Amino acid sequence: MLDIDYIRKNIDKIRDLIKIGRADSSKVNVDEWLKLDDDRSSLIHKVELLRFERNKISSQLKSRPDQQTLEKLSNLKEEISQIEADLKRIESRWREILDWIPNVPYNEVPDGRSSEDNVEIKAWHPGVGYFSSEKLGRSEESGKFMPMCGTNADTEFSPVPHWDIGTKLGLFDLEAGAKVSGSRFYFLKGDGALLIYATFDLMLKKLISEGFTPLIVPVLVRERALYGSSHFPADADQVYKVESKNTEDPESDLFLVGSSEPSNFCYFADRILDLSKPIKITAQSPCFRTEVGSWGKDVRGIKRAHQFEKIEMNIIMEADDEKARQMHEYLLSLNEWLLQTLEIPYHVINMCVGDLGYYAACKKYDVEFWTPSQQCYTELMSNSITTDYQARRLNIKYRDENGRLRYAYTLNDTAVTHRILIAILEHYQQSDGSLKIPEALRDYLKKDVIYP
Structure with missing residues (x-):
């Protein structure tokens, strides 16, 4: 696979590969992948913050935590679980498209289709x-x-x-x-x-x-x-x-x-x-x-x-x-x-x-x-x-x-x-x-x- 950062910075090269027939346009929807990539990054950031908050609260728990703290932990667990499910679904489609993106040819490779x-x-x-x-x-x-x-x-x-x-x-x-x-x-x-x-x-x-x-x-x-x-x-x-x-x-x-x-x-x-x-x-x-x-x-x-x-x-x-x-x-x-x-x-x-x-x-x-x-x-x-x-x-x-x-x-x-x-x-x-x-x-x- 290609480096993810490279794809983000060179998305026009991927579009060109589709135009010339090197990539399968029915498998590589560039706009969809970019949207999924943004959503994936956002969810990863969000779930990491929630995990940090959960771990911080858990580390400060007393032997007998109060009800408010327990409820907060329960809500965090539920929210994290939901985001992880969304992230798994998005990553599946994100990866599916990524797997169909070919390597980018060297400059000395001739242009052409056949x-x-x-x-x-x-x-x-x-x-x-x-x-x-x-x-x-x-x-x-x-x-x-x-x-x-x-x-x-x-x-x-x-x-x-x-x-x-x-x-x-x-x-x-x-x-x-x-x-x-x-x-x-x-x-x-x-x-x-x-x-x-x-x-x-x-x-x-x-x-x-x-x-x-x-x-x-x-x-x-x-x-x-x-x-x-x-x-x-x-x-x-x-x-x-x-x-x-x-x-x-x-x-x-x-x-x-x-x-x-x-x-x-x-x-x-x-x-x-x-x-x-x-x-x-x-x-x-x-x-x-x-x-x-x-x-x-x-x-x-x-x-x-x-x-x-x-x-x-x-x-x-x-x-x-x-x-x-x-x-x-x-x-x-x-x-x-x-x-x-x-x-x-x-x-x-x-x-x-x-x-x-x-x-x-x-x-x-x-x-x-x-x-x-x-x-x-x-x-x-x-x-x-x-x-x-x-x-x-x-x-x-x-x-x-x-x-x-x-x-x-x-x-x-x-x-x-x-x-x-x-x-x-x-x-x-x-x-x-x-x-x-x-x-x-x-x-x-x-x-x-x-x-x-």
Whole structure:
């Protein structure tokens, strides 16, 4: 959540977020919240004065107080009780609106409402290196200069979609996934599974060498974890809720995570941390998403699934915007390291205000790989600064150099997901229907080529 004083002093910025579509106007009534905020402050002040008066009288009571004093105490108790009830009602609505107010974007975040307004900041191809700025623009401008076929193809030919070559090579089974669990589920088999294991192993070793602490985390979490990461309430429809029957705590609802991020950050909830240097953590986990709003999109293949594997990178650091920007670029460099190691062409886009995604983000990069068979980019990684938005919800603090308690800053990054298999299939398929193994993964698979 945002700092309350910041909202009060910058209410026009919140109004602007509503106008551009970043905040939901049906959930964030600014005028109502301001009125509730005034009423809340007034009631808090009033009830504190009454409690002070009550406590003062109680401390001066004799062993046998007179009737007038007893009546005054009784009236004070009743008045305090009524104000507390009013305060509880007002705070409930005040908090409800507050939870829908998103983080305020950094100045360098592009204006705009949709993906068409996102701005490319980099594009890379293994045979070219980084593209010149003249080849970059909005959305997918650099795609005009990307290849028609895979970067590791044996000759120029029209590549087939990942679902065709993956099925022919026996790397995954979509029909079996649908039979067992329904649509948007799949089995990875044999070399398909090994390619994922190999890529994830490559990335995890890199992160450990960079000083990240690996975690194995719960993927069933309580509501607080998802609220803390800001996936609740705004993205609650993307989350699977599990009926808590036959459990030790049947009254406590549990939810399947769409990323290990909620688990990772909630691990540090209600703590005062030593942030003399940033805390860097990583976790690989299965992830689950309902994909509400995407039904009917990307129905073929494994791109959009209800369950998938993912490695998450998270950082907790001191509250410093410039250092957060530096750490943001550092996380991006790790994303780029993986794709350049695998020789997968990609671009990086600075997401516009209206396309920042979940409400904690104040700046976000998406890394998308080039998909030759579709002649478009496919999202693979996201990388966000969330300032102290999540830390305020989770009560994660540290002491600054003056000993003052402050809320920490957090950052998150998708290190790699199952979609990396799509990128490999697109860029390493050969004209005879075989698949070359990326050089960096060959020791793991003990082969150079997968044949039909």
